[in-house]
Amino acid sequence: MQEARQSLDNDGVVTLRELAALGALDGTEKLSCADLADRLDASTQTASRRLQRLEDGEYISREILTDGQLVEITDRGAQRLQAEYAAYQRIFEGETVVELTGTVTSGMGEGRHYITLDGYMTQFRDKLGYEPYAGTLNIDLDEDSVRSRTRLSAVDPVTIEGWETDERTYGPAYCYPATLSSAGRSYDTAHVIAPERTHHGDDHLEVIAPDRLRAELELDDETEVTVSVSE
Missing domain, CATH: 1.10.10.10 (Winged helix-like DNA-binding domain superfamily/Winged helix DNA-binding domain)
Incomplete structure (x- = not known):
């Protein structure tokens, strides 16, 4: 921005x-x-x-x-309205549910590297209650979901704190409880992970889970998947 x-x-x-x-x-x-x-x-x-x-x-x-x-x-304006809508939804309905749809894509392997670092993995176990599979499921969002993604701001995430070593500093990440569904199959022990520092744009989503989601949901590249985020 x-x-x-x-x-x-x-x-x-x-x-x-x-x-x-x-x-x-x-x-x-x-x-x-x-x-x-x-x-x-x-x-x-x-x-x-x-x-x-x-x-x-x-x-x-x-x-x-x-x-x-x-x-x-513009898209930026539409996203701002989506965030406003989500705030009112939370006030009047008590729970915010954000549904995002996209297609599975191959990542560059960065998620696998960062997730397995001890500074993050220890917090995943303590705060999420599981040890994530070594890798993220990468999803390219459709146009409507890129706009709806702003509504995640109305959901309280689990914060994975940043940490540092002698060599470098690692930024925080925010995890949103999520359920994934595709072709009649579903998986409900997952989290959308949003690192504070990322090379990805708003049209890209990363999801972690204790299992390999591609295998659990029989996902290939270009498979459509829906991600439902709620508190």
Whole structure:
């Protein structure tokens, strides 16, 4: 995430929500600052400033026309709305369930190396209650799940603390309880693991479990799998 991007305050979230209600989440929507101002119960100047901040923060993209503007909520904006939704879901429903879908892919072997390090493995045994299989299941998420992944912020993870040796420092990781399902088979003793330091983007998910998930669920590369995360 780039430093130049601005964080979103409450006014920004409200404005983004109104744009979604107008249809800007599903595609480009034409509107005027005056129309948006009416929906926000604010001045035209205020509406214009809010749109500018959303654009600067890459929450929306827009094209200025002579009679208005074309506005579309970006993936970043959609992810922010997903996080807002998850927060309210937790308040009113008591439990957050996040379903992510993608296809299995081969990793680069980094997960196997880091998971087996004593500084992490000891904490896995103590905090997760099992010793993970030496390797992670790598999943490439579909487009909708990339957006939904932001909702994980509403789930309290198990924190695996960072640690260090004389040679280097190892960062923390966050583990979210998960159930995996594919082709009628399921496995419910797993965790999505999200290292604080990673080379992967938001479209990639790693899962650990006490067993080799590829064997347990008969998974090959390109097999579709659903990951359900809940507290």
